[in-house]
Amino acid sequence: MSESVKESAKHKGTSADSDSVLEIKGLDVTYSTSRGDVQAVRGLDLAVRRGEILGIAGESGSGKSTLAVALLRLLKPPGKVTAGSVMFHPAGRSPVDLLKVNGEELRVLRWSALSYLPQGSMSSLNPVMRVQDQFKDVILEHAPARKDSLGELIPRLLSQVGLEPRVGRMYPHELSGGMKQRVLMAIAVALEPDLVIADEPTTALDVTIQRVILQSLADLRTDFGVTLMVISHDMGVHAQLVDRVAVMYEGRLVEVGDVRQVFKDPQDPYTQQLIESIPRVGRRSS
Amino acid sequence: MKSELELRGVQQRFHARGVASGYITAVDDVSFTLAAKPPQVVSLVGQSGSGKSTIARNVLGLQKPTAGSVLYGGKDIFKLSRAEYDAYRRDVQPVFQDPYAIFNPFYRVDRVLWKALKKFGLTKSRSKGLELIEESLRAVRLEPENVLGRYPHQLSGGQRQRIMLARVHMLRPSFIIADEPVSMLDAQVRKHFLDILLDFQREHAMTTLFITHDLSTVYYLGGEVMVINKGQIVERGPVSTVMHEPSHPYTKLLLDSIPQPDPDARWTSRISVDELEERADAKAAPAPEAPIL
Numbered sequence: 068m069s070e071s072v073k074e075s076a077k078h079k080g081t082s083a084d085s086d087s088v089l090e091i092k093g094l095d096v097t098y099s100t101s102r103g104d105v106q107a108v109r110g111l112d113l114a115v116r117r118g119e120i121l122g123i124a125g126e127s128g129s130g131k132s133t134l135a136v137a138l139l140r141l142l143k144p145p146g147k148v149t150a151g152s153v154m155f156h157p158a159g160r161s162p163v164d165l166l167k168v169n170g171e172e173l174r175v176l177r178w179s180a181l182s183y184l185p186q187g188s189m190s191s192l193n194p195v196m197r198v199q200d201q202f203k204d205v206i207l208e209h210a211p212a213r214k215d216s217l218g219e220l221i222p223r224l225l226s227q228v229g230l231e232p233r234v235g236r237m238y239p240h241e242l243s244g245g246m247k248q249r250v251l252m253a254i255a256v257a258l259e260p261d262l263v264i265a266d267e268p269t270t271a272l273d274v275t276i277q278r279v280i281l282q283s284l285a286d287l288r289t290d291f292g293v294t295l296m297v298i299s300h301d302m303g304v305h306a307q308l309v310d311r312v313a314v315m316y317e318g319r320l321v322e323v324g325d326v327r328q329v330f331k332d333p334q335d336p337y338t339q340q341l342i343e344s345i346p347r348v349g350r351r352s353s
Numbered sequence: 354m355k356s357e358l359e360l361r362g363v364q365q366r367f368h369a370r371g372v373a374s375g376y377i378t379a380v381d382d383v384s385f386t387l388a389a390k391p392p393q394v395v396s397l398v399g400q401s402g403s404g405k406s407t408i409a410r411n412v413l414g415l416q417k418p419t420a421g422s423v424l425y426g427g428k429d430i431f432k433l434s435r436a437e438y439d440a441y442r443r444d445v446q447p448v449f450q451d452p453y454a455i456f457n458p459f460y461r462v463d464r465v466l467w468k469a470l471k472k473f474g475l476t477k478s479r480s481k482g483l484e485l486i487e488e489s490l491r492a493v494r495l496e497p498e499n500v501l502g503r504y505p506h507q508l509s510g511g512q513r514q515r516i517m518l519a520r521v522h523m524l525r526p527s528f529i530i531a532d533e534p535v536s537m538l539d540a541q542v543r544k545h546f547l548d549i550l551l552d553f554q555r556e557h558a559m560t561t562l563f564i565t566h567d568l569s570t571v572y573y574l575g576g577e578v579m580v581i582n583k584g585q586i587v588e589r590g591p592v593s594t595v596m597h598e599p600s601h602p603y604t605k606l607l608l609d610s611i612p613q614p615d616p617d618a619r620w621t622s623r624i625s626v627d628e629l630e631e632r633a634d635a636k637a638a639p640a641p642e643a644p645i646l
């Protein structure tokens with residue numbers, strides 16, 4: 068344990084070592100409103116290392132979801148990226164600035180290199196399509212070459228998240244919240260992306276299902292070597308799942324560090340407050 | 354006002370396809386009593402598909418149980434006379450989960466409050482009515498001028514939920530049946546809402562049945578708690594006892610599954626998907642819809 072703390076100290080901060088999947092530099096995101104501009108993300112520097120699970124923590128309105136949609140290029144007006152660069156290093160391809168790619172180039176990257184795991188209880192699945200058709204939709208759109216292997220691929224993906232092949236023939240309304248979230252996870256990793264951005268993947272699920280989903284997320288990294296960026300307001304989720312945590316407050320990054328260091332020895336007063344404000348329920352497990 | 358609401362051996366079955374028996378049992382032999390005096394907060398906690406919302410529908414008389422009975426003041430609520438039923442409908446008030454679904458989007462939010470005044474004959478005079486509405490809005494920490502005359506889409510989820518509480522406040526029922534009222538609200542608004550419920554208990558002697566899947570909410574409210582799993586109440590008692598010394602394995606599993614905010618206390622065991630899979634079947638039950646008031 069002390070070894071990992073030492074190691075984290077070496078890597079601490081935002082210094083981009085050579086094996087980063089994503090390097091965010093000086094990112095500013097602004098929403099224009101009738102009462103002037105609101106800066107949702109301010110001068111954010113952050114590097115995501117290959118193979119790690121990085122948590123983004125912060126309260127509502129801290130800018131963590133805005134960060135996610137900006138990285139995914141899903142930011143909608145009045146939101147606008149006003150400064151910064153996001154260098155993405157997909158394995159076996161040349162690095163690209165995610166904020167500059169457009170059209171076909173972006174479409175090719177999406178899903179095969181960079182994918183998104185939304186909050187499952189929301190309307191993320193098409194209610195009138197069978198689960199397997201939603202897989203086909205994504206796979207054929209982003210990797211048409213895989214058409215012939217679909218019949219074998221879909222059941223394999225489902226089993227990797229602990230679902231039976233028959234789930235493929237079901238409609239979303241036949242699935243529980245936890246099953247929907249696992250279907251979304253299977254879709255997110257269908258094309259073996261380099262980086263998955265998960266936005267509040269367990270919010271609105273009850274605790275036991277949340278635990279299963281967190282287990283499966285950890286498995287994704289072990290089994291697929293996926294790099295995960297997990298956005299959650301729940302400090303408990305970060306403590307259980309991630310390797311490093313980045314804490315956001317009012318659009319700024321106040322602290323980044325190894326999960327143990329952040330929880331045991333928070334450097335920023337806001338992080339301290341955030342950790343102290345966690346309600347502790349009942350007895351301690353273990 | 355009757356002083357007791359009792360469930361006696363309530364069982365609720367739903368027809369279901371693809372199950373050998375042809376039905377699933379959502380609520381299985383559930384009995385408990387809610388007393389109006391002294392006012393109490395009783396939480397019913399369980400995961401999705403455990404049957405907790407079905408119990409709310411049974412208590413509110415929206416769904417007749419397939420066996421057992423719901424008693425209000427000792428009488429079966431499905432066998433009340435017209436006058437008794439009216440009294441029961443006033444004395445037992447719901448607060449539902451979805452602050453969007455309960456409002457008709459075409460009407461201003463005032464209507465929900467005026468309707469309640471009219472239906473329950475609180476007052477005939479318009480000025481007295483407005484006075485009551487404003488008083489109740491203030492009791493739930495809403496400024497009347499900020500909400501009256503608005504349409505539901507112009508208010509936040511927290512404001513809408515508090516309007517439902519204002520409606521409850523106007524009617525001064527003995528019992529509030531709150532079915533996941535805070536699960537769609539964020540942390541700060543959630544605390545606000547819970548504080549109002551506790552106010553109601555203290556100042557207006559209202560007893561609340563609080564249905565939730567969130568253990569930290571239960572912990573915050575205190576009082577009594579019942580844990581439900583697969584339609585059966587597996588453990589009940591004061592919140593402090595149940596949370597600190599859970600006796601049933603399911604309660605232990607629930608408590609252990611709260612992610613501890615300590616990276617050194619990570620889960621060491623895995624829980625299997627199979628033990629949670631029965632939810633797939635439970636899901637076949639029709640999703641309870643909140644009626645538009």
